[in-house]
Amino acid sequence: MATLAPSSPVPLTPGGQSVRLPRREAWRRRLPLSPALLLVIIATQIPFVFTVLFSFQSWNLVRPHSRHWVGLSNYRDVFTDSAFRDALFTEIEMTVLAVAVSMALGVGLAVLLDREFPGRAVVRTLLIAPFLIMPTVAGLLWRTTMLDPVYGIVNFLLHLVGVAPVDFVSRFPMASIVTVLVWQWTPFMTLIVLAGLQSQSGDVLEAAQIDGAGPWTTFRAITVPHLRPYIELGVLLGAIYLINTFDVIFMMTQGGPGTATTNLPYYLYQRAFLGFDVGQASALGVVTVAGTIAVASIALRMLFTVFSTTEGRA
Amino acid sequence: MNAAEPSARRVKRLLGRSAWTAGAWLAGLVFFFPVLWMALTAFKQESDAYTTTPQLVFSPTLDQFRAVFASGIGPYLANSALATVLSTLLVLALGVPAAYALSIRSVRKWRDALFFFISTKMLPVVAAIVPIYLAVRDIGALDDIGTLIVLYTAMNLPIAVWMLRSFFLEVPGEVLEAARVDGATQRQEITQVLLPMVAPGIAATALICVIFSWNEFFLALNLTSVRAATMPVFLIGFMTSEGLYWARLAAAATLACLPVLLAGWIAQKQLVRGLSMGAVK
Numbered sequence: 170m171a172t173l174a175p176s177s178p179v180p181l182t183p184g185g186q187s188v189r190l191p192r193r194e195a196w197r198r199r200l201p202l203s204p205a206l207l208l209v210i211i212a213t214q215i216p217f218v219f220t221v222l223f224s225f226q227s228w229n230l231v232r233p234h235s236r237h238w239v240g241l242s243n244y245r246d247v248f249t250d251s252a253f254r255d256a257l258f259t260e261i262e263m264t265v266l267a268v269a270v271s272m273a274l275g276v277g278l279a280v281l282l283d284r285e286f287p288g289r290a291v292v293r294t295l296l297i298a299p300f301l302i303m304p305t306v307a308g309l310l311w312r313t314t315m316l317d318p319v320y321g322i323v324n325f326l327l328h329l330v331g332v333a334p335v336d337f338v339s340r341f342p343m344a345s346i347v348t349v350l351v352w353q354w355t356p357f358m359t360l361i362v363l364a365g366l367q368s369q370s371g372d373v374l375e376a377a378q379i380d381g382a383g384p385w386t387t388f389r390a391i392t393v394p395h396l397r398p399y400i401e402l403g404v405l406l407g408a409i410y411l412i413n414t415f416d417v418i419f420m421m422t423q424g425g426p427g428t429a430t431t432n433l434p435y436y437l438y439q440r441a442f443l444g445f446d447v448g449q450a451s452a453l454g455v456v457t458v459a460g461t462i463a464v465a466s467i468a469l470r471m472l473f474t475v476f477s478t479t480e481g482r483a
Numbered sequence: 484m485n486a487a488e489p490s491a492r493r494v495k496r497l498l499g500r501s502a503w504t505a506g507a508w509l510a511g512l513v514f515f516f517p518v519l520w521m522a523l524t525a526f527k528q529e530s531d532a533y534t535t536t537p538q539l540v541f542s543p544t545l546d547q548f549r550a551v552f553a554s555g556i557g558p559y560l561a562n563s564a565l566a567t568v569l570s571t572l573l574v575l576a577l578g579v580p581a582a583y584a585l586s587i588r589s590v591r592k593w594r595d596a597l598f599f600f601i602s603t604k605m606l607p608v609v610a611a612i613v614p615i616y617l618a619v620r621d622i623g624a625l626d627d628i629g630t631l632i633v634l635y636t637a638m639n640l641p642i643a644v645w646m647l648r649s650f651f652l653e654v655p656g657e658v659l660e661a662a663r664v665d666g667a668t669q670r671q672e673i674t675q676v677l678l679p680m681v682a683p684g685i686a687a688t689a690l691i692c693v694i695f696s697w698n699e700f701f702l703a704l705n706l707t708s709v710r711a712a713t714m715p716v717f718l719i720g721f722m723t724s725e726g727l728y729w730a731r732l733a734a735a736a737t738l739a740c741l742p743v744l745l746a747g748w749i750a751q752k753q754l755v756r757g758l759s760m761g762a763v764k
Contacts (some may be wrong), residue, residue: 198590201580205640206596208577212615212637213603261753271691278510286504292511294748298518301747303698305715309722310521313729320533320729322520328535352514360755364763399763403700406759413607416715420722434609434701441613442705454610465605469598471762 215350217458223451230445241469243452253453255428256436263343263432267350268407272400274351275358282359284364300356308420311349312338342422342429349417354410356401366392398471406470412461433457484521518740524733532730533608547734554725556735559717562628563697566713567742570635571692574643575685577636582647583673587659597648600641601760612705619706627709631703635696642695642760643688649761650676650684690746697743714739 222241228236247253282293299307315321318336328334338345369392377387415434418424424431424439431439437457441450524532526543585593616625624630654677654760662676678685700715707716721735747754755763 195591198584198588200584202584202590202596205577205581205644208633208637209603209640212634213606213611216611216614216618217606219618220610223613256673281503281507281510284503286500286507288504288508292507294751295511295515297751297754298515298744299748301694301713301744302518302740303700303718303736303743305698305700305718306521306740309718309732309736310517313732314520314524315517320535322516322537325535325537352517356514357758360761361763364755367523368764402759402762409605413609415609419700419704421721437609438612438701438705441616447613447617450613454607454613457653458606458610461606465602468605469601 182204212256220451220454223447225457226448226451230447239448242297244456247452247456252428252431252436253456256433259343259428259430260412263347263350263430264408264411266343266347267354267411267414268404271351271354271407272346272358272404274355275403276362276396276400278355278359279362279366281413282363296359297356299352300354304353304416305420307349307353308417311345311352312421316345317355337422339426344382346414346417346421346430348413350414351419353417354407357407361399361403361406362396369395377457402468402471405464405471408464409461409468413463426453433460499676518744521733521740522737524730525737527730527733529728529730530732533565537631547730548738551721551735551738552732554721556717556738559712559714560738562631562707562711563713565628566631566635567693567696569632570639570696571689573632573636574692575641577644578640578647578688579673579678579685581640582644582651583677585644586648586651587654587677588669599643600644604641604760608701612701615707616704625706626708626711628707630706631699631711631713634702634706635699636700638699639692639695642757643692645760646691646757647681647684647690649756649764650681650688654680684753687750687757690750690753691757693746696744697746 225240226236227239227242278296282289282296302310313321315323316337318324318334321337323337324334335341370419373391374387377391382390413434414432415438418430418432418435422430424435428436433453434457436451437453440446440453444450487694500559523539525547526545527541528546529542531538531541584590585597590596595670604613619625619627619630658680659672659676661762662672667676698715699713703713706717718735718739722732725735748755
């Protein structure tokens with residue numbers, strides 16, 4: 170949880186240039202900001218500084234007196250650790266699959282919901298429910314009532330079409346987890362894309378129609394380019410949340426079977442709280458953060474440039 | 484409808500619209516079904532919950548809810564409520580002035596500050612959990628609800644600041660200018676002019692914070708055990724002890740989800756805005 174802020178932030182629209190203020194006024198303006206800033210720094214930045222320090226130490230909580238500096242050896246261990254590499258690949262696979270599928274479904278559902286039909290508000294309300302469900306409950310719910318090999322609904326439906334029961338969670342652990350993540354995140358993607366669809370100018374669509382463009386051509390030539398920033402934003406925000414997936418894994422598979430669904434957060438949790446290895450877990454944390462920064466800095470740039478929330482007032 | 488329109492085309496259009504409606508409803512119901520099923524199962528006897536052919540018709544009972552309450556869900560619900568409500572109030576108390584200082588009378592480096600706030604949201608909490616755990620342990624605040632309140636406040640503040648700021652920016656500058664000309668102090672300007680105008684935005688921000696704190700699991704799992712444990716932690720224990728009783732599990736799960744489901748449904752118009760940190764209106 171380190172700051173990503175470089176000394177000068179991404180280039181922004183002109184317009185909002187800051188003005189030099191008298192010293193006293195400058196301090197008066199800073200005052201309302203400082204408590205919030207202070208709390209966030211203490212709770213998120215300082216712990217990360219310690220994570221970096223710990224990552225250069227050999228320190229196991231079970232043997233508190235063995236603590237000493239070891240330089241980069243934790244990092245060497247992390248990069249030569251095959252379990253770490255597995256966790257990294259699991260992480261990428263899980264995040265990419267969940268984001269891609271939920272975005273694809275989200276675009277489809279948003280197009281469905283963009284048109285007026287009887288009960289649209291109700292359907293919209295039903296649709297966002299999965300996103301609001303506590304992730305722990307989501308994992309629990311799918312593991313039991315939905316995917317259970319004997320009593321689960323999915324197997325009942327498969328039985329109707331003559332397929333033998335499947336123990337989804339142990340045979341297809343990754344697919345099971347991704348299903349739950351997609352179920353939870355499709356509503357999020359739908360809402361973002363729907364906001365994009367509804368912000369389209371009616372005049373432009375009408376003009377296209379008058380010019381003789383069919384619905385499909387209009388969609389491809391006008392709607393898709395218009396939606397692009399919304400889709401990008403949805404993908405990036407979704408990725409940032411989904412990189413941290415922990416709850417659903419904890420409830421459904423505990424990272425297993427074997428290490429089939431152990432992603433980076435879960436692996437780190439195992440190292441820190443089941444293995445009590447502070448040094449190793451910290452090195453893992455630093456590496457995870459470095460990876461996340463890549464995704465996050467793109468997302469930040471988007472938040473600042475694409476959408477018009479950046480105009481401040483003097 | 485145009486009377487001159489050929490009836491075949493009219494029928495085709497009507498069919499198309501019905502298909503659209505049916506498709507949208509079907510999609511909505513498919514996504515909602517697991518939630519509905521959880522709620523239904525909560526009102527069943529165990530014998531109705533464990534059937535290879537799902538039972539849609541059954542005689543509803545409140546037995547499972549009674550059993551869940553008898554098993555001591557109370558303190559966990561209270562802890563969740565306490566952590567959620569107090570952290571949300573704190574977020575607003577700190578977030579409103581901060582958002583003000585980043586929008587209306589902005590500090591010189593408001594961009595850096597804004598950028599900093601949001602960057603903290605984008606990096607995994609797992610990377611900081613070890614030092615947080617050790618620090619909390621060393622000050623003797625493990626299993627203390629105050630710890631969760633402070634951490635949830637810090638966790639939600641960045642989102643709240645971004646969101647509040649985007650609402651503040653919608654208030655016409657002239658209105659605030661007029662208040663200043665009339666001699667309102669900064670405090671009066673905020674409490675008497677600004678806040679009433681953005682009340683819906685503040686409510687939406689609060690609801691988003693409620694959703695995130697109520698559902699939070701990772702910090703609660705690692706920093707609490709008994710006294711300060713919240714609903715997700717209760718569910719784990721409950722799953723271990725009552726995992727074979729699906730109806731009872733469903734009742735506990737339904738109780739765990741209900742507050743946020745209601746909060747989210749109430750705030751649904753503002754949900755996108757909150758989740759995109761105010762970027763999408």
